[in-house]
Amino acid sequence: MHTTRRAALQAATALGLGAMAPTLWAQSGPSAYPSKPIRLVVPYPAGGGTDILARILATQLGQAWGVSVLVDNKPGASGILGNDLVAKAPADGYTVLVAITALIQAPALYAKVPYDPLRDFSPVSQLATSSDLFVVPASSPAKTLAEFIALAKARPGKLNYGTYGNGTSSHLHGELFKMAAGIHLISVPYKGAGPEVNDLLGGQLDSAFVDATSITPHLRSDSIRVLGLTGSQRHPALPEVATLGEQGLKGFEAHGWFGVFLPAGTPRPIVDKLSAEVQRIVAGAELNSRLKAMGLTPVGGSPEQLQSVLSTDLPRWEKIVRDARISLE
Numbered sequence: 001m002h003t004t005r006r007a008a009l010q011a012a013t014a015l016g017l018g019a020m021a022p023t024l025w026a027q028s029g030p031s032a033y034p035s036k037p038i039r040l041v042v043p044y045p046a047g048g049g050t051d052i053l054a055r056i057l058a059t060q061l062g063q064a065w066g067v068s069v070l071v072d073n074k075p076g077a078s079g080i081l082g083n084d085l086v087a088k089a090p091a092d093g094y095t096v097l098v099a100i101t102a103l104i105q106a107p108a109l110y111a112k113v114p115y116d117p118l119r120d121f122s123p124v125s126q127l128a129t130s131s132d133l134f135v136v137p138a139s140s141p142a143k144t145l146a147e148f149i150a151l152a153k154a155r156p157g158k159l160n161y162g163t164y165g166n167g168t169s170s171h172l173h174g175e176l177f178k179m180a181a182g183i184h185l186i187s188v189p190y191k192g193a194g195p196e197v198n199d200l201l202g203g204q205l206d207s208a209f210v211d212a213t214s215i216t217p218h219l220r221s222d223s224i225r226v227l228g229l230t231g232s233q234r235h236p237a238l239p240e241v242a243t244l245g246e247q248g249l250k251g252f253e254a255h256g257w258f259g260v261f262l263p264a265g266t267p268r269p270i271v272d273k274l275s276a277e278v279q280r281i282v283a284g285a286e287l288n289s290r291l292k293a294m295g296l297t298p299v300g301g302s303p304e305q306l307q308s309v310l311s312t313d314l315p316r317w318e319k320i321v322r323d324a325r326i327s328l329e
Helices: 002-028 049-065 077-087 102-109 145-154 169-181 193-201 212-218 268-283 285-293 303-324
Strands: 038-042 069-073 095-100 121-130 132-137 160-163 186-189 208-211 224-229 256-263
Touching: 038 049, 038 077, 049 069, 049 095, 049 121, 049 256, 049 268, 049 285, 077 095, 077 102, 077 256, 095 102, 095 121, 102 169, 102 303, 121 268, 121 285, 121 303, 132 169, 132 193, 132 212, 145 224, 160 169, 160 193, 169 186, 169 208, 169 303, 193 208, 193 212, 208 212, 212 224, 256 268, 256 303, 268 285, 268 303
Parallel strands: 038 069, 038 095, 160 186, 160 208
Antiparallel strands: 095 256, 121 256, 132 208, 132 224
């Protein structure tokens, strides 16, 4: 009797556990996401454009989902440290990366990068696109891009161009500009766009490639003149300024971008849920207006759309780096 009673108890326990399994999964699986704080990793210092967007995103995600969303700045090695942290994080949706174009540029620039941008991340949504503007001080005799190129050809190696850092989009665009126009300019790298813009406004630079976010507050300044911009679309605040492509220079089609990523292997329901929420926030008044005020173009696309951008742009940047023979340690 004792043996029979024990066997019955074991059977009942097994049935109970079996009945509980779906409930436990519902409480811990993708359908319950998010159920604890989310970490939004920004691979750059606080205060920059990526950080600003991440903080707006964190606030609105937290309000929509009722969980804490914390921005964690992890700067270092041109964003590689923060990118790698997310690439190696658990694929559960609770460690999120807010990245920029450097994510796919780094493998071409550095001998060793600890992640593969196409294999080690799950794209979520593209927040916005950006352009670099080619700018000269108002004191420059060049009133047009053609006049600047003619001036540079007449004075080979005598003119310079500023960048917001070695290996950044501005550096790559500058080297591509030299090749496409057949001119020789001296690169002057800065530690960020802030000091670069200051020297440009002060007339210490002959020219500069500056990101739209940093130069937008000065677009109507009497101190500078915008001669062109990268990407396939004109700047909304300067519709009269043609892109470099429109002016006959090829290879500048790729836009800079801000995007949201999760570690590779994150369950698709989690990726889709986060993507839908990010797209809603980008389309909303607060972030949408902030992006435009920063000189950015709001996007908010699907995971597949962001994946397509990565796959298309990565070989474009690789070609620029290879052709210009740029190498960073």
